[in-house]
Amino acid sequence: MRQELGEVLRAYGGKNERVVVLDADVSSSTMTKLFQEAYPDRFFNVGIAEAGMVDTAVGLALGGWIPFVSAFAAMLCYRAFEQIRTCVAYNRVPVKLLAGYAGVSDYKDGPTHHSVFDLAAMRAMPNMTVVTAADGGEMKELIPAVAEYDGPVYLRVSRADIPYTDMSGEPIAIGKGRIIENGADITLIAHGVPLYRTLQAREILAERRVDARVVEMHTLKPLDAELVRRCARETRGVVTVEEHSVIGGLYGAVAETLIGETAVPVVPVGIRDSFTCTGPSPESLWDAVGLAPQAIADAGLAALEKAKRRS
Amino acid sequence: MPHYTSDELRDLEEKARSLRITCLEMIHRRGAGHPGGSLSAAEIVAALYFRKLRVDPKRPEDPDRDRFVLSKGHASALLYAALAERGFFPREDLEAWGELDCHLQGHPERLKTPGVDMTTGVLGHGVNIGAGLAMAGRLDGRSYRTYVLLGDGECQGGIVWEGAMTAAKYRLDRLTVIVDYNDVQLDGFVHEIMPLEPFVRKWEAFGFAVLEIDGHNMRQVLEALDEVENIHDRPAAIMAHTVKGKGVSFMESRSVWHGKAPDAAELELALKELAKGAGGGRE
Numbered sequence: 385m386r387q388e389l390g391e392v393l394r395a396y397g398g399k400n401e402r403v404v405v406l407d408a409d410v411s412s413s414t415m416t417k418l419f420q421e422a423y424p425d426r427f428f429n430v431g432i433a434e435a436g437m438v439d440t441a442v443g444l445a446l447g448g449w450i451p452f453v454s455a456f457a458a459m460l461c462y463r464a465f466e467q468i469r470t471c472v473a474y475n476r477v478p479v480k481l482l483a484g485y486a487g488v489s490d491y492k493d494g495p496t497h498h499s500v501f502d503l504a505a506m507r508a509m510p511n512m513t514v515v516t517a518a519d520g521g522e523m524k525e526l527i528p529a530v531a532e533y534d535g536p537v538y539l540r541v542s543r544a545d546i547p548y549t550d551m552s553g554e555p556i557a558i559g560k561g562r563i564i565e566n567g568a569d570i571t572l573i574a575h576g577v578p579l580y581r582t583l584q585a586r587e588i589l590a591e592r593r594v595d596a597r598v599v600e601m602h603t604l605k606p607l608d609a610e611l612v613r614r615c616a617r618e619t620r621g622v623v624t625v626e627e628h629s630v631i632g633g634l635y636g637a638v639a640e641t642l643i644g645e646t647a648v649p650v651v652p653v654g655i656r657d658s659f660t661c662t663g664p665s666p667e668s669l670w671d672a673v674g675l676a677p678q679a680i681a682d683a684g685l686a687a688l689e690k691a692k693r694r695s
Numbered sequence: 696m697p698h699y700t701s702d703e704l705r706d707l708e709e710k711a712r713s714l715r716i717t718c719l720e721m722i723h724r725r726g727a728g729h730p731g732g733s734l735s736a737a738e739i740v741a742a743l744y745f746r747k748l749r750v751d752p753k754r755p756e757d758p759d760r761d762r763f764v765l766s767k768g769h770a771s772a773l774l775y776a777a778l779a780e781r782g783f784f785p786r787e788d789l790e791a792w793g794e795l796d797c798h799l800q801g802h803p804e805r806l807k808t809p810g811v812d813m814t815t816g817v818l819g820h821g822v823n824i825g826a827g828l829a830m831a832g833r834l835d836g837r838s839y840r841t842y843v844l845l846g847d848g849e850c851q852g853g854i855v856w857e858g859a860m861t862a863a864k865y866r867l868d869r870l871t872v873i874v875d876y877n878d879v880q881l882d883g884f885v886h887e888i889m890p891l892e893p894f895v896r897k898w899e900a901f902g903f904a905v906l907e908i909d910g911h912n913m914r915q916v917l918e919a920l921d922e923v924e925n926i927h928d929r930p931a932a933i934m935a936h937t938v939k940g941k942g943v944s945f946m947e948s949r950s951v952w953h954g955k956a957p958d959a960a961e962l963e964l965a966l967k968e969l970a971k972g973a974g975g976g977r978e
Contacts, residue, residue, distance in 0.1 A: 404834070428830065428865070436823045436857025443827015446805075446813065448758060449834065451827075466817060467854075471824065475805060475814040 386484065388520030389541050390415025392527045393452065394422045400450070401426075403531060406441050408434045408455040414484040414541070416454045434459045438467040438479070445477035450531055456490065457483030457499035457540060465505060472536045473511040480530050481538045486516070487577065487627035488669045489543035494662035499540075500655050503575075504632025506538040507605045513537045514604040515558060516576030519546035522602060525556040533558050540576060542627075544666040547580045551600065561608040567597030570684050571615035574625040575601050575634040578653075578675050582625045585680035596684055607637045616648040621687025623651050625680055627670065630654040649690035651683045697921060704913050710780070711741040711913070715942050716969050717776035717789065723962040725793045727801070731952040732846060733773040735877040735910070735937040742916045743842060744777040752782035755809045761839050762828050764813045766821020767846035767875065768802040769954065774811070775799055783810035818849035822858025822872060829867035829930075840869045840924070848880035851889045856901060862930040863902025870930040871923045872903070875910065879939035881953045898932040910935025942969055 420427035441451035574582040635652035663669035722728030791797035802816025825843035923931040940946030
């Protein structure tokens with residue numbers, strides 16, 4: 385969805401002249417070069433220096449600009465973590481962190497370029513808002529929302545092209561999840577790109593006569609806790625689906641919300657506390673790390689099974 | 696270039712001496728703080744806050760104000776003393792430094808303390824932040840200048856040089872970096888822990904115009920700050936040779952005083968020395 389990112393950033397840059405973009409020598413990959421071509425005066429390529437780039441963006445924000453800082457998520461989150469903590473979050477400036485090539489979407493480069501516990505790190509940070517686009521269509525909605533959101537935002541962007549899901553029923557609002565498909569038996573909550581696979585899992589479950597609700601939770605923090613609680617009340621089990629470690633991401637956020645409030649089982653689908661590997665395509669890697677539609681459907685059945693045993 | 700009369704110089708030296716006294720009293724009262732690097736930068740901060748910086752305590756958020764980033768945030772006592780003296784908040788606030796309900800944090804925090812332009816404390820951030828501020832001002836066509844006070848030890852961290860490259864690439868002539876080169880850091884001498892020499896040539900090689908001064912000589916500090924305003928094609932670095940703990944003989948050049956508070960007897964001794972006017976090196 386990088387092409388969409390580049391295009392929407394360029395389009396939004398024409399509407400909002402306070403937006404500036406910084407990139408760390410990956411603008412041809414992240415496609416922020418489209419912004420550069422349109423607005424060269426508002427684009428800064430600072431070279432392979434993610435930590436310094438974040439701080440420079442902070443200076444621009446202090447001077448009244450809205451900087452989008454673009455790099456691969458693995459370098460932006462992990463290398464510039466202290467800069468993000470001290471100068472962006474603690475200092476509470478509206479720096480927008482464009483974490484590109486996120487998750488395992490940079491399948492060719494392998495684990496050094498995968499970000500599978502960035503959400504946990506960012507979610508634990510006070511003042512930080514954490515958002516992931518599920519597909520390029522949602523990216524188009526998210527860029528203006530993120531730019532105009534008051535405060536720092538970590539926006540995770542996949543390298544992969546994702547089939548679009550129709551989300552036109554409800555306009556995007558940071559901090560609000562969307563019910564994409566209704567269902568009465570269980571709830572599948574997806575964060576980011578596994579949404580389309582979660583919808584495929586819903587079809588597999590339908591063949592087993594399980595009616596699954598699908599929630600698209602683009603904002604991990606602040607989590608739409610009300611929606612999570614509602615789904616736990618209205619269905620018998622919850623499955624969390626994320627292209628991320630099962631530690632500290634969506635599973636953590638949902639479990640933290642529900643624990644002690646309800647007996648509804650929560651079953652995670654995600655990466656099991658391990659580093660990943662290189663693969664021939666994002667799809668094959670998602671399958672390999674546990675995000676196959678069948679695996680999501682199996683988690684749904686497991687949740688129902690647990691619910692049965694508890695009742 | 697303005698000529699400074701001996702009265703003007705004397706007044707500013709007196710300000711520097713007064714800042715030193717306030718710093719030591721603050722650090723003693725709190726039982727915590729960083730005297731060495733506060734005393735070494737007293738002339739620099741006095742020259743900035745009482746002569747050079749275009750700031751207005753009544754309008755601390757004025758978008759056209761000059762910016763000051765204390766990259767060596769552990770010298771917070773010095774910044775707080777200057778801001779209070781300049782009228783950004785009442786002097787009494789200094790007495791509550793570090794208390795739970797006090798806006799003065801251990802290290803400077805922009806969101807809590809009026810007049811603090813950037814939250815600092817973790818070393819190495821200043822040059823990049825300053826570069827960003829200078830870019831922001833240029834994009835908006837504003838004429839403010841950005842000053843960053845760096846410790847020498849923090850230049851051991853690579854991120855300082857990322858900022859230097861950015862400032863040089865974009866020819867940020869309204870950015871001035873001042874290095875408080877006192878050659879002492881927490882664990883010992885800078886030249887032993889991780890040598891920085893040839894330090895001036897490093898900044899030059901990174902694209903800065905470099906001025907080398909005695910950082911305790913008020914005339915030299917002021918003239919360097921004037922001179923950088925005449926450099927229009929690149930950022931400037933003022934390499935200020937200083938003495939850690941300047942003005943208090945038992946603190947001078949001793950790393951143990953990097954982050955240790957003086958007890959009552961030590962404070963009394965220090966204040967006696969400062970009362971005699973030790974410190975500001977007149978030509």
